[in-house]
Amino acid sequence: MNTPPRKAVVAAAALLTLSLLSACAKDEAGASLELTSALPDSVPSGTELRLGDPQLQSVIQASGLDKELTDAGVTVEWANISGGPKSIQAFRADKLDCSAVADIPSLFAAWTGTATKIVFQAVTIDPLKFPIYQLGVAPGVSVTSLADLRGKKIAYSAGQAQGALVLRVLQKAGLSQKDVTLVELTSNGDSYVTALGSKAVDVAPIAAANVKIYNAKYPGATAINTGIRDDASTLYCLTKSVEDADKAAALKAYVAVRTKALLWANEHPDEYAKAYYQDVQGLNEADAKDVVATDGNKGVPATWDNAIKRLQETADLLATEQNHEKLDVNTLVDRRFEKVQAEAAGAQVVTGDAA
Template structure:
C-alpha cells in the first residue's frame, strides 16, 4: 500500500439502525463545501474539518488490518451499513456520503428518484470458477440444473443484485418469467435461506457467505445448491450527486476510492488475514466458514478502464428494462469517470513502487 501522508485521521464508527439514521445525519452534517460541477476537475484536497461518511465495513476492516488506515489524509466516519436497501435508505436520510454495493442498487436508486453516480468498480479475477452466488435448492425440490427451474417458485428481490441474477439465469436457461413463479421478498440477512429451508420457495440465490451455513442446516434434509451459469461479480461504490457537487466531499471521495482500490488488492493478497479480521471477528463466522467464503470468492480485480465493466452493466440494465418494465437507461450516464482516472493513477503509482 502506498503512503498517503502523516496526518492523523479522525476515525469514527457508527452502528446504524433504521431509527438511528437521522441522528447520524445530524452528527455528520458539517457545513457544505463549495459547489462543484459534475464535469469539473476533482479537487486534490478537502478543506480541514471535512468528514466523509462511509458505509463500507469490509474495506474499513481491510484498511485497519493492513495498517493502511494510518496513511489516509481524510477524516472518515464509518457506518456499519451494507446492502442496497439499507444504503439507499441511508442516502435518503442524509446519513452517509458513499456506499458499497453490487451493480443493481445504483440502478434502482436512479429509477426510484435518487440521483447517484458510480465512483468505483470491482470484479473478480476468475468469475467462472469463483461466482458470488449459487442457487440454493430447497429440500425435496427436483432441481439439478437451471433448465429445471421451469414451474418452480423462485425467491426474487427486484431492487437487489439477486433479482437481476434471477432474470439473467432465466434468460440463460431459455425461460421467461411466465415459466416460473417469482416470490418477491427482500434478501436481508438469512431470509432466503429460511425461505428455502421452510419450503416457501424452491430456489433462491445465495451469497457464498450463506451457502455453507444453508447446507449445514438443511443438507441432511435434501437441500443442495447448483451453479447459476451467469456472471455475477460486479461490485461498486456509489454516491448521491448532491455529495459529488460538494467540492470538499468530492475531494475526500477521490482520496477514498484510491485507498479502496488498494484495499481490494490487499484483500486478494492476504485472504487468511482478511478472513480472520472480517468474516470471523466482524461477521461472526467460524474460521472454517470464513476460509470457505474467501476461497469461494477468489481474488479481486480493480479495472483501471471501465469500458468493459460498463458494457456488461448495460446488458444487465437491458435485462431489467425488459423483465421489470423499467425505463430505458444509458448506464454510462451514471458513472463518474473522473474517479476512474483517480483509481488508475493510484494503482499505476502503486505498481511502480
C-alpha cells in the same frame, strides 16, 4: 437622529442571522464542483465522509491504510450499511454519502428519483470460477440444471442484485416469468436460506460462500452454478456529495485507499478472514478462511468500459421485464475516479476478459 422602529430592527437582525446561517451552511458543505471539473487534490482538514462500507472498512483498518486517510485530512463516519434498500433509504434521509453495493442499486436509485454516481468498480479475477451467488435448492426439490427451473417457486427481490440475477438466469434458460412463480422476498442476511430451509421457495440465489453452511444445516439441500457472471462490485455516492468540492477531494483519497485495501486483502487472506469474517461476521476461524477461499481474488479494471457495457445490458433487461423506463447508464458513473483507481492499483490493474 431618527431611531428605526423596533419591528425593523428585529427584521434586520433576523435577516442577518439567516445570512450568517446560510454562509455557515455553505462553508460546511464546501464549494460546488461541476461534474466535468477535475477532482481536487487537496482535502480541507476534517472533511467528513459518511460511508457504508463495512467489509472494506475492516480491511482498511486491519491493513493500517486508515492512516493514509487521516494524513490526507479525511475523517470517516462509518455506518453499518450496505446493499441497495438500506443505502437508498439512508441517501434519501441524507444520512450517508456513499455505500458499497453491486450494480443494481444505482439503477433503482435512478428509477426512484435518487441521484447517485458510481465512483468505484471492482471485479473478480476469475468470475465464473468464483461466483458471488449459486442457486440454492430446497431439500427434496430436484434442480440439476437451469432447465429444471420451469414451474418452480423462486425467491425474488426486484431492487437487488439477486433479483436481476434471477431474470438473467431465466433468460439464459429460455424461460420467462410466466414459466415460474417469483416469490417477492427481500434478501436480508439469511432470509433466502431460511426460505429455502422452510420450503417457502424451491430455489433462491444465495451467496456462494454460504452454500457449505446451507448444505450442512439442511439435509438434502443442494445448489447449482448459474454459469453467469455476477461479480459486479461498486461504491456509489449521492450525486450532491460528489458535487461538493471538499467531499470530492476526500473521495479521491478514499477511492485510492480502498483500491489498495482490496489488493491487500488478496495478499493477506488470513488477516482479511480474521478482520472481517471472524471479528465482524462472527464466523469461526475455519469457516472464515473457507469463505475467503471461495471469494476469489478481487481486482480493479484498467478501464470501466466492460463494466458499463454489462450494466447497460442489465438495465435494458430490467426495463423490459419490470416495466422501467429506458436508462443510459453512462449518466450513473463518474469516470473521473476510473483513473484514480488505476493509478492506485499500478501494475496490478486487471485487463482483458476479466475486466
